[in-house]
Amino acid sequence: MQTSILAEDFAVKIDGVDLSGLLDDATFDALRGLWMQYKVAVIPGQTLDDDALLAFAGRLGPIFTHVQSTLHTGERKDVMYMSNRQQEALVQGELGWHTDQSYTAKPVFGTILYGIEIPADGGETCFADLSATYDTLPDGLRDRVEGETAVYSAERPGHKRRVALTEEERKRIPDVVHPLVRTHPYLGRKALYLSPMHIKAIGALPLAESEALLADLTAHATAPERVYVHRWTPGDVIMWDNTSVMHRRNHFPPEQRRFHKRTGFYLPDELATPF
Numbered sequence: 236m237q238t239s240i241l242a243e244d245f246a247v248k249i250d251g252v253d254l255s256g257l258l259d260d261a262t263f264d265a266l267r268g269l270w271m272q273y274k275v276a277v278i279p280g281q282t283l284d285d286d287a288l289l290a291f292a293g294r295l296g297p298i299f300t301h302v303q304s305t306l307h308t309g310e311r312k313d314v315m316y317m318s319n320r321q322q323e324a325l326v327q328g329e330l331g332w333h334t335d336q337s338y339t340a341k342p343v344f345g346t347i348l349y350g351i352e353i354p355a356d357g358g359e360t361c362f363a364d365l366s367a368t369y370d371t372l373p374d375g376l377r378d379r380v381e382g383e384t385a386v387y388s389a390e391r392p393g394h395k396r397r398v399a400l401t402e403e404e405r406k407r408i409p410d411v412v413h414p415l416v417r418t419h420p421y422l423g424r425k426a427l428y429l430s431p432m433h434i435k436a437i438g439a440l441p442l443a444e445s446e447a448l449l450a451d452l453t454a455h456a457t458a459p460e461r462v463y464v465h466r467w468t469p470g471d472v473i474m475w476d477n478t479s480v481m482h483r484r485n486h487f488p489p490e491q492r493r494f495h496k497r498t499g500f501y502l503p504d505e506l507a508t509p510f
């Protein structure tokens with residue numbers, strides 16, 4: 236296993252690991268440790284079928300299934316096929332900053348994204364370090380988020396989902412309240428729990444003030460020194476920690492194919508809330 240740092244204290248590339256077989260315990264523990272420390276791990280050169288992808292994810296925690304069942308487009312519901320082709324979960328153009336499933340009571344801990352077909356132009360995934368964001372908050376902003384909560388919604392006003400919720404899903408996925416600052420369940424490190432695509436209200440602030448604060452926090456989090464931009468190569472597996480990272484997708488041309496498989500894993504129940 237060889238590692239190279241892609242962004243200081245943030246993203247790491249791990250070469251020389253084949254995820255298609257069973258990793259020995261020492262290699263697995265080292266990989267998990269690097270992922271937790273750096274929050275984003277890029278593991279290139281993989282060839283994985285769905286069983287292998289799930290076997291790896293399942294070793295990291297209880298396997299994630301997306302709450303929006305209309306996105307279960309793969310052969311199994313715990314591996315999502317995501318592309319701009321007709322038959323898969325729709326991925327098109329740009330997608331704004333968010334943390335995965337922050338609008339659920341027990342959000343997914345790690346997301347694993349496996350790149351198979353990559354457009355020639357654009358489509359990069361950008362990651363922002365939310366623990367560095369918290370650590371560097373100016374005092375004026377820190378005072379406003381410490382001990383605060385926010386409302387996270389799958390359908391924040393102004394955000395149109397790629398695939399709209401069905402009525403049944405709308406009932407099943409109500410808005411949730413989470414602390415705006417959360418502590419990493421294993422590392423004890425604080426991070427801003429930011430998801431601009433989903434946060435509908437901060438504390439009891441009037442809407443305009445809440446939106447202004449959200450914009451200020453987002454601007455701080457997405458300063459270039461806290462962002463890693465990943466240009467995909469087919470075979471890349473990226474895993475990120477949704478407790479401490481938010482991400483977005485850059486635009487790519489609709490006529491160019493993009494195909495990823497996605498899975499993930501939860502925290503064990505006893506650590507899931509609050510983290």
Ligand SMILES: [Fe+2]
Binds near residue numbers: 333334335482
């Ligand atoms: Fe996402």
